[in-house]
Amino acid sequence: MNKKIIAAMSIVGALLITACGGGESPDTKSATSAAPQTETPAAPATGSYDPNRGEGKFSESNVTIGALDAAMAGKGKAIAETKCFSCHKTTGEKLVGPGWKGVTERHKPYWIMNFITNPDPMIDKDPKVQAQLEICLVRMPNQNLTDEDARNIVEFMRQNDGAK
Template sequence: MAFSTNLPSIRSLVLATALFAGATAFSACGGSETPTETTTSTGSVYESEAAKKTLAKAGTEEASAGIFTADQVKLSPIVDKAMAAKGKALSELKCQSCHSMGSNRVVGPGWENITETRAPEWILNMIVHTDKMLETDPEAQKALEQCMVRMPNQGLSETEGREVLEYMRTLVAKK
């Protein structure tokens, strides 16, 4: 009696599994759940002195590299709901495999209250200029050391990064 196997189906299953595992590993994001910033009664202190120096430097010689400064990232007091909706869709596609929308860490930090603990320009730079931030920013490097998984550059444009930032603004826990 001859035993018959469906070899093409087994190969397809193995290939599909390998592709899924590879895509999951490739999309891994990094970050730090424990922010190093503090909050005062007068407002948030977003970054350490080292990070401030990096961002100040970004305004000069690194400006040509596209690093955003605080002057370039001005947020309206009111969340733009249309931008936030686009940012939510982008985050579901590119970010949710590593970041929760709550406070818990997955691979990278949860996004709840992230806009209360990180400066908008820092967040936008991490979204759009991931590689440059991981190379030059002390806070991004500290996050990488804590997480041990490098956040991949998702190839988002400035507009797309701004939309994700706007969505992040909606993820503030009610006090």
């Protein structure tokens, strides 16, 4: 009985090896392995992504920051309590995502707004976000925030960082 099982497993193993490319000629293998490389999209050119601005509709020209607006910060805190605090803390401590302490000192307000309203393209392109992803291991989900929500959250982040 054991000899029959060993013989059957040997046949199955030989079939698997053959099915996984053992029967192709070297020329066929080269052509086959070259095809997926040409279909894989190229990495974005470094000049097409601005890590200081991020990717999205917000920029220096359409996000104006002045003195801290406490009413906006209050609205931002309420939104953050619902959408953000399950993954982020207001301290520097990591929860699921990184802590928020000092975020407005590390990034421009329009970069933050682009990231929280448009996280997927920035996760794919931004070197700092990719480095953070390696630490946190979880991609930030798109919370479908409005422009106003994003601006209010930035104001709350500014308040958290001691802006006056």
